[in-house]
Amino acid sequence: MTHKNERVLSVKELARVEGEGALYLRANGNRVEEARLDIYEPPRFFEAFLRGRAYTEPPDITARICGICPVAYQMSACQAIEDACGVTVDGAIADLRRLLYCGEWIESHALHIYLLHAPDFLGYRSGIEMATQRRDIVERGLALKKAGNAIMEVVGGRPIHPVNVRLGGFYRAPDRAELAALAESLRRALDDALATVRWVAAFDFPDHACEADMLALWRPGTYPIERGTLRTRSGLAFPAAGWDEHVIEEQVPHSTALHAHLAGGGRYLTGPLARYSLSSQWLSPLAREAARDAGLGPTCENPFRSIIVRAVETVYAVDEALRLIEAYEPPGPPAVEVRPRAGVGHGVTEAPRGTLYHRYEILADGLIASARIVPPTSQNQAAIEADLRAFAEARLGLDDAELTRHCEQAIRNYDPCISCSTHFLDLTIERSLFMQNGAWFPCQVPAACRSW
Amino acid sequence: MSGPGGVPVVVIGVGNEFRRDDGAGPAVVQGLRDLVPPGVGLVITDGEPTRLLEAWTGAALAVVVDAVRVSGSEPPRPGTTYRFVVDRPGTGSGPAASSHGFGFDDAIALALALDRMPGRLIVHAIEAADLSQGTGLTAHVAAAVDTVAAAILDDIGSFAARQGA
Numbered sequence: 001m002t003h004k005n006e007r008v009l010s011v012k013e014l015a016r017v018e019g020e021g022a023l024y025l026r027a028n029g030n031r032v033e034e035a036r037l038d039i040y041e042p043p044r045f046f047e048a049f050l051r052g053r054a055y056t057e058p059p060d061i062t063a064r065i066c067g068i069c070p071v072a073y074q075m076s077a078c079q080a081i082e083d084a085c086g087v088t089v090d091g092a093i094a095d096l097r098r099l100l101y102c103g104e105w106i107e108s109h110a111l112h113i114y115l116l117h118a119p120d121f122l123g124y125r126s127g128i129e130m131a132t133q134r135r136d137i138v139e140r141g142l143a144l145k146k147a148g149n150a151i152m153e154v155v156g157g158r159p160i161h162p163v164n165v166r167l168g169g170f171y172r173a174p175d176r177a178e179l180a181a182l183a184e185s186l187r188r189a190l191d192d193a194l195a196t197v198r199w200v201a202a203f204d205f206p207d208h209a210c211e212a213d214m215l216a217l218w219r220p221g222t223y224p225i226e227r228g229t230l231r232t233r234s235g236l237a238f239p240a241a242g243w244d245e246h247v248i249e250e251q252v253p254h255s256t257a258l259h260a261h262l263a264g265g266g267r268y269l270t271g272p273l274a275r276y277s278l279s280s281q282w283l284s285p286l287a288r289e290a291a292r293d294a295g296l297g298p299t300c301e302n303p304f305r306s307i308i309v310r311a312v313e314t315v316y317a318v319d320e321a322l323r324l325i326e327a328y329e330p331p332g333p334p335a336v337e338v339r340p341r342a343g344v345g346h347g348v349t350e351a352p353r354g355t356l357y358h359r360y361e362i363l364a365d366g367l368i369a370s371a372r373i374v375p376p377t378s379q380n381q382a383a384i385e386a387d388l389r390a391f392a393e394a395r396l397g398l399d400d401a402e403l404t405r406h407c408e409q410a411i412r413n414y415d416p417c418i419s420c421s422t423h424f425l426d427l428t429i430e431r432s433l434f435m436q437n438g439a440w441f442p443c444q445v446p447a448a449c450r451s452w
Numbered sequence: 453m454s455g456p457g458g459v460p461v462v463v464i465g466v467g468n469e470f471r472r473d474d475g476a477g478p479a480v481v482q483g484l485r486d487l488v489p490p491g492v493g494l495v496i497t498d499g500e501p502t503r504l505l506e507a508w509t510g511a512a513l514a515v516v517v518d519a520v521r522v523s524g525s526e527p528p529r530p531g532t533t534y535r536f537v538v539d540r541p542g543t544g545s546g547p548a549a550s551s552h553g554f555g556f557d558d559a560i561a562l563a564l565a566l567d568r569m570p571g572r573l574i575v576h577a578i579e580a581a582d583l584s585q586g587t588g589l590t591a592h593v594a595a596a597v598d599t600v601a602a603a604i605l606d607d608i609g610s611f612a613a614r615q616g617a
Binding site: 045046049064065067068111115126127128131132135138139142145146149159160 | 468469470496497498499500501502503505506558561562565566585586
């Protein structure tokens with residue numbers, strides 16, 4: 001197999017780094033005493049990396065944090081720096097940003113639904129296995145994803161890590177003809193998106209509810225994507241500038257990621273369920289109808305049904321992209337000027353998997369004094385762990401392999417951004433008792449640890 | 453994408469330039485920008501399988517270049533280069549826990565399932581020393597970048613010659 005070398009090699013993978021995400025469960029009898037989701041968190045590195053760099057650089061640099069949601073990082077970064085510099089971007093440029101973001105939502109949601117989440121409900125071991133038996137279905141998912149990809153390419157300049165985004169707007173605005181060509185593919189994608197909702201709505205869902213508050217952007221009249229203020233289901237409302245006052249991040253021993261909770265409150269969930277539960281009334285009529293036909297009420301707390309919410313959000317993103325294209329008039333200059341000034345700015349947008357907060361302190365000479373990035377996964381971590389604890393506790397009668405499979409499925413409900421460099425999730429289950437004939441007995445070896 | 457002699461050829465650099473030696477693939481592709489024959493597609497991507505599929509669908513020849521970690525009994529040899537002609541997935545990955553967790557084997561398996569393999573798929577790999585956070589390649593890996601770029605040009609030239617023969 002090797003060309004230049006006679007050695008026999010075992011190439012386990014090509015350079016994505018394993019071991020940066022792990023789940024640890026400790027059960028005692030019929031109780032789960034501890035559920036820990038260890039997540040490696042790249043933004044911490046980028047926060048340090050950005051210090052001393054020019055205020056114009058974060059949109060490009062932070063886009064590299066995540067290959068799945070670079071637009072989210074770019075948009076939150078732009079918004080925060082523009083806020084610090086006293087600039088507001090609106091009109092056609094703001095619409096173009098929302099269009100680009102729709103592309104990312106479509107791409108990310110289609111990937112998650114078709115290759116990751118749906119196979120769990122249909123009994124396939126993976127999306128690959130599903131592709132061997134339901135090629136037509138997977139091809140539909142890839143076509144849908146490609147429509148999002150096309151938006152990223154036309155508006156963002158390339159399909160990953162868009163290069164056309166800058167402070168104040170874009171380096172170049174597409175003309176109407178370019179977007180009209182996009183609309184052709186999006187009209188086909190809308191049929192695929194609606195078919196996706198009908199398809200996933202027919203899956204069987206366990207009765208389960210995530211016991212956590214929910215937080216998302218909120219803007220009356222508009223489903224939240226790239227602008228708005230923050231709101232929780234428990235009634236808290238605050239602007240991006242109030243983030244530090246209302247969201248507390250804490251270091252926990254088992255993770256490099258900081259855990260977030262609401263000040264004076266508890267854990268919370270951000271992402272599709274939160275957006276939908278706070279703003280389903282602002283979906284487009286077509287997306288609202290799709291949600292209703294799929295059996296969704298005005299809110300959704302069941303993380304397993306997040307696949308339906310993602311599918312509905314995909315319908316919305318395609319529909320919204322078509323609306324934005326229809327109304328599009330190229331902006332005069334494609335960007336407004338953003339001059340540096342000393343100050344602090346805040347930016348919040350809705351990445352496909354949840355709220356993404358950026359904060360920058362900029363010096364008068366335009367250099368960055370400090371950067372803070374709070375990704376959705378670290379906000380969700382405490383809620384995911386609590387949910388896993390409850391979910392696993394009801395299934396401790398399963399053997400380790402089966403319990404592992406169920407827990408992995410529960411994690412997939414949230415599609416955590418473990419790291420773009422991560423391939424494997426290692427699961428360790430430690431039991432201090434085992435079950436036999438319906439009764440619990442101590443293990444011969446007190447702590448039996450296994451890794452997959 | 454129409455390479456030498458009208459044959460669709462694409463070179464795909466996989467990696468993350470903010471994970472030190474994982475930036476080897478993109479570095480090779482950057483180095484090839486002024487060297488490949490007209491029409492050869494050059495793509496830099498993060499390795500997400502459907503993006504790889506999109507990049508190589510319809511290609512008669514696809515060359516993927518990536519950093520690699522080598523497991524086995526021999527000591528690590530950073531900067532060592534390997535070349536594989538790939539026609540099936542390895543035994544690597546199981547079901548991913550996150551959409552951030554798909555890998556190269558998934559791309560091959562998916563391409564086979566969907567009949568989207570390129571006509572010929574060659575993988576060049578550079579053994580990495582450091583995949584931690586940061587920018588810049590380590591010395592041995594940086595030194596291997598030009599070697600691999602030259603090998604890829606050989607691949608393209610040989611392939612075009614065979615097509616023309």
